Amino acid sequence: MDSAFAHRNPDASAFEDGPLRGVRIAIQPNLSVAGWPTDAGSGALAGFTALEDATIVRRLRRAGATLCGATRMSEFGFGLRGSQAGVALQQQAADAELVLDLMGESRLAAWRAGVCGFKPSYGLVSRFGLVGLIPSMECCGLLSENLHAIRDILNTIAGPDELDFSLPEGETPDFPPRPMDPRATTLGTVTEAQRGLSPEQEGRFRASLDALARAGFSLRNLSMPDFDLFPVAHRIIGSVEASSCAGRYDSVRYGRRAPGARNWNDMYLLSRGAAFGPLLKGYLIQGAFFQFERYDAYEDACRIRARLLAEAARLTSEADFLVLPATDGAGVGAPASLAETYAQFAATAFANVVGQPVLGLPPPAGAVSSGIQLVGPRLSDARLLALGEQVLNLRK
Amino acid sequence: MEYEAVVGLEIHVELNCATKMFCDCPNRPGDEPNANTCPVCLWFPGAIPRFSQEALEKASLLCLGLGGELQPRSAFDQKVYYYPDLPKGYQLSQAHLPLSRGGGIDILDDSGKPKTLRIRHVHMEEDVAKLVHEMEGRVPVSLVDFNRAGAPLVEIVTEPDFRTPHEAMEFLKALRTQVRSVGSSDCSMENGTMRVDANISVRPRGTEQMATKVEVKNMNSIRHVGDAIVHEISRQSACLQAGEPVVLHTRLWDPDKKVTLPMRAKFEGPCVPDPTVPVIELSREWIDRMRSRLPEMPARRAQRLVAQHGLTPEEAGFLSAEADVAGFFEALTREGVAPRTAMHWLATQLLPAVKERGQELSRSPVTAPRLAALLRMLSRDEINANAARDVLLRLFDTDESPETIVGARGFRQVSDPSALDALIETVLAAHPAAIADVRRGQAKAMGFLIGQVMQASHGKANPKKVRDLLASRLDAPLNPAGQNAVEP
Numbered sequence: 001m002d003s004a005f006a007h008r009n010p011d012a013s014a015f016e017d018g019p020l021r022g023v024r025i026a027i028q029p030n031l032s033v034a035g036w037p038t039d040a041g042s043g044a045l046a047g048f049t050a051l052e053d054a055t056i057v058r059r060l061r062r063a064g065a066t067l068c069g070a071t072r073m074s075e076f077g078f079g080l081r082g083s084q085a086g087v088a089l090q091q092q093a094a095d096a097e098l099v100l101d102l103m104g105e106s107r108l109a110a111w112r113a114g115v116c117g118f119k120p121s122y123g124l125v126s127r128f129g130l131v132g133l134i135p136s137m138e139c140c141g142l143l144s145e146n147l148h149a150i151r152d153i154l155n156t157i158a159g160p161d162e163l164d165f166s167l168p169e170g171e172t173p174d175f176p177p178r179p180m181d182p183r184a185t186t187l188g189t190v191t192e193a194q195r196g197l198s199p200e201q202e203g204r205f206r207a208s209l210d211a212l213a214r215a216g217f218s219l220r221n222l223s224m225p226d227f228d229l230f231p232v233a234h235r236i237i238g239s240v241e242a243s244s245c246a247g248r249y250d251s252v253r254y255g256r257r258a259p260g261a262r263n264w265n266d267m268y269l270l271s272r273g274a275a276f277g278p279l280l281k282g283y284l285i286q287g288a289f290f291q292f293e294r295y296d297a298y299e300d301a302c303r304i305r306a307r308l309l310a311e312a313a314r315l316t317s318e319a320d321f322l323v324l325p326a327t328d329g330a331g332v333g334a335p336a337s338l339a340e341t342y343a344q345f346a347a348t349a350f351a352n353v354v355g356q357p358v359l360g361l362p363p364p365a366g367a368v369s370s371g372i373q374l375v376g377p378r379l380s381d382a383r384l385l386a387l388g389e390q391v392l393n394l395r396k
Numbered sequence: 397m398e399y400e401a402v403v404g405l406e407i408h409v410e411l412n413c414a415t416k417m418f419c420d421c422p423n424r425p426g427d428e429p430n431a432n433t434c435p436v437c438l439w440f441p442g443a444i445p446r447f448s449q450e451a452l453e454k455a456s457l458l459c460l461g462l463g464g465e466l467q468p469r470s471a472f473d474q475k476v477y478y479y480p481d482l483p484k485g486y487q488l489s490q491a492h493l494p495l496s497r498g499g500g501i502d503i504l505d506d507s508g509k510p511k512t513l514r515i516r517h518v519h520m521e522e523d524v525a526k527l528v529h530e531m532e533g534r535v536p537v538s539l540v541d542f543n544r545a546g547a548p549l550v551e552i553v554t555e556p557d558f559r560t561p562h563e564a565m566e567f568l569k570a571l572r573t574q575v576r577s578v579g580s581s582d583c584s585m586e587n588g589t590m591r592v593d594a595n596i597s598v599r600p601r602g603t604e605q606m607a608t609k610v611e612v613k614n615m616n617s618i619r620h621v622g623d624a625i626v627h628e629i630s631r632q633s634a635c636l637q638a639g640e641p642v643v644l645h646t647r648l649w650d651p652d653k654k655v656t657l658p659m660r661a662k663f664e665g666p667c668v669p670d671p672t673v674p675v676i677e678l679s680r681e682w683i684d685r686m687r688s689r690l691p692e693m694p695a696r697r698a699q700r701l702v703a704q705h706g707l708t709p710e711e712a713g714f715l716s717a718e719a720d721v722a723g724f725f726e727a728l729t730r731e732g733v734a735p736r737t738a739m740h741w742l743a744t745q746l747l748p749a750v751k752e753r754g755q756e757l758s759r760s761p762v763t764a765p766r767l768a769a770l771l772r773m774l775s776r777d778e779i780n781a782n783a784a785r786d787v788l789l790r791l792f793d794t795d796e797s798p799e800t801i802v803g804a805r806g807f808r809q810v811s812d813p814s815a816l817d818a819l820i821e822t823v824l825a826a827h828p829a830a831i832a833d834v835r836r837g838q839a840k841a842m843g844f845l846i847g848q849v850m851q852a853s854h855g856k857a858n859p860k861k862v863r864d865l866l867a868s869r870l871d872a873p874l875n876p877a878g879q880n881a882v883e884p
């Protein structure tokens with residue numbers, strides 16, 4: 001039984017020659033491939049087949065990659081409930097996976113599978129053809145055991161797209177790998193990001209930092225008193241965006257129309273009521289609550305987000321990169337409630353709120369140290385991946 | 397108690413862009429239903445809106461043409477409501493940060509005094525789909541045509557400066573003229589490219605109180621807007637007089653019954669910023685570049701025509717309403733035609749003839765240089781007015797110059813006294829009674845004699861010369877009434 005995949009590509013041969021020739025990539029069914037079922041894991045899109053390729057898919061095909069199929073995903077990629085992200089890698093059925101990252105899903109899935117998970121800078125990768133949920137936070141994440149594969153795939157899919165104006169012109173990072181000199185690199189830690197750790201977890205994170213210091217990196221202690229506000233801002237703004245953007249799933253043009261409606265209003269209520277699962281429904285209802293009943297709180301959250309953006313930019317100017325703890329015990333259980341879901345992503349949501357690139361590294365095999373997150377300034381993706389390679393090399 | 401109305405208008409103008417606002421589909425709502433659609437304007441999963449540069453330019457020109465201040469930063473929001481005409485459950489509209497603020501239009505109020513009606517702001521938004529309700533046998537069905545979904549619109553929101561239906565109608569006429577002249581829309585209420593909603597309230601005259609307003613929709617001509625406001629003023633005044641409160645709601649104008657009827661309002665919530673369409677940032681240089689593309693606005697052009705060519709404000713207003721017509725007039729004056737003559741021939745001869753042929757002035761074969769050549773011959777007395785009119789009509793059917801036509805057709809006017817004298821001799825000999833009447837000072841008789849001479853010359857005699865010669869022969873005073881008799 002092939003439990004990792006929701007859809008297997010019936011013709012998994014590559015048609016073009018290119019830098020990704022022979023690389024097997026699993027996507028999720030929220031990335032449009034013409035003719036493939038594209039339901040984003042939701043009953044709202046059950047039976048929907050994409051009409052055209054997403055920009056990412058078009059670029060992967062052109063680079064010679066093999067699309068091996070779409071893995072099972074959580075509803076609209078929100079959280080990891082029902083997600084099989086990372087399993088295809090563990091089963092060695094794929095060399096890399098694309099996993100939607102709304103609040104840290106690609107990093108958590110990577111830690112769960114013991115591989116690397118990368119979330120690019122917001123806007124660096126086109127969202128054309130991506131069936132998303134929270135447009136201002138989401139990004140297609142990359143999972144692989146091998147950072148070279150992640151770099152090559154990112155190099156292929158990144159860059160301006162005439163079908164998506166999200167990436168401002170002239171903002172493309174250069175990908176040719178550059179050696180990273182640890183002695184010329186400052187890594188910042190954030191005191192408040194370590195607050196929730198148990199003494200044992202803290203010890204393991206310390207051990208990771210010690211290894212970096214031994215390799216010659218200078219470590220610098222930084223403070224960001226508002227670090228706790230990231231998940232709060234994410235939850236309010238994310239739910240409002242999701243509620244508004246999911247409005248298109250109204251059963252008028254596609255999706256399943258629930259029977260028995262006497263009028264339009266009925267049709268919407270019955271169809272939308274049947275379309276979404278309980279976790280997502282709770283999220284959309286929460287968003288509608290903030291939009292219609294507590295708009296002031298939503299506006300506050302937007303102001304807080306602007307402040308957090310400035311704070312995060314300050315942190316990454318005081319150090320070249322940040323090192324933050326990974327989520328320990330990632331993927332153990334998939335919570336059914338909103339509160340538990342957000343608690344699970346408390347350590348990762350920050351990167352989605354500010355749109356900065358982040359690389360999740362697994363703990364070294366059998367070691368006492370933990371997994372970590374490396375964070376770079378916006379569009380430092382290439383340098384961040386080079387740093388990741390350096391850190392992995394230390395473990396050899 | 398006497399009441400006065402407080403009215404503000406919200407005007408939707410459909411921009412005449414080649415494509416829709418967020419995709420490359422043709423902006424032709426009238427085509428075969430659902431012919432002009434794509435995953436973006438149907439809002440299929442994975443679609444991403446791409447804001448059209450042309451829509452931004454046409455909207456900006458419109459704002460500048462209305463005297464608005466383009467904002468350095470504007471953005472789209474999501475106006476949420478659920479209805480089958482809205483493919484994604486929200487409409488992209490600039491609710492919080494509009495494209496332009498301020499501006500206004502000058503009109504003459506009911507008593508003929510100038511009044512400025514202020515514009516609060518102009519924002520961009522996308523149009524929604526069109527619903528068609530039909531019967532399939534005995535089952536009512538609603539069909540959705542997405543050709544219009546995503547069509548580029550601007551909404552012009554005025555201040556509540558209007559006090560009378562006349563002001564609203566004058567405003568709309570002037571608005572239409574100004575928007576047409578910048579080339580952003582044809583603003584036809586009949587075709588739905590201009591749609592007007594009116595917010596109407598009444599209050600005791602002389603007070604400044606804020607009364608509850610009623611929104612009226614569905615007027616499809618400027619006259620209907622006036623009629624609907626008239627009706628609403630009397631309906632609301634009657635309510636107040638009877639001690640009934642006016643409640644906030646929306647009404648539809650029924651053009652057949654000439655009444656407004658209450659309608660059920662759509663649910664609308666607060667707008668949230670759209671996270672996908674980038675914020676629009678306009679630089680000083682870009683705004684200046686747009687401003688330099690702005691044609692002279694009709695009101696300003698009319699003022700200039702009055703000052704420069706001595707036209708009356710009415711004449712100048714008539715010419716300036718259409719940029720083509722004013723341009724043609726100025727081309728004639730540059731060719732040396734006297735402003736009065738140019739105005740007269742344009743308004744009474746050329747425009748009716750162009751219209752009769754179903755042509756457009758700018759594409760008519762009668763160009764300004766050709767008409768000017770004809771009018772110069774008229775002013776030099778080489779032909780008379782009758783002949784000029786005849787030649788003008790021939791210019792529509794031939795490429796020949798007016799001079800050639802006049803020469804070939806023998807239209808050239810006879811002004812030579814010796815040639816005219818012979819004709820006058822014959823006419824006088826045949827009409828002794830008329831001579832006696834002229835000598836008694838009867839103007840009609842003079843006109844009769846001139847007419848006889850003209851007839852004898854087959855229309856080619858110079859009537860002014862004929863009158864002069866007759867007057868000196870009969871020793872009669874020159875009479876303006878006689879002039880009218882020969883110059884139709």
Ligand SMILES: [Zn+2]
Pocket residue numbers: 416419420421432433434435436437438546
């Ligand atoms: Zn389209």
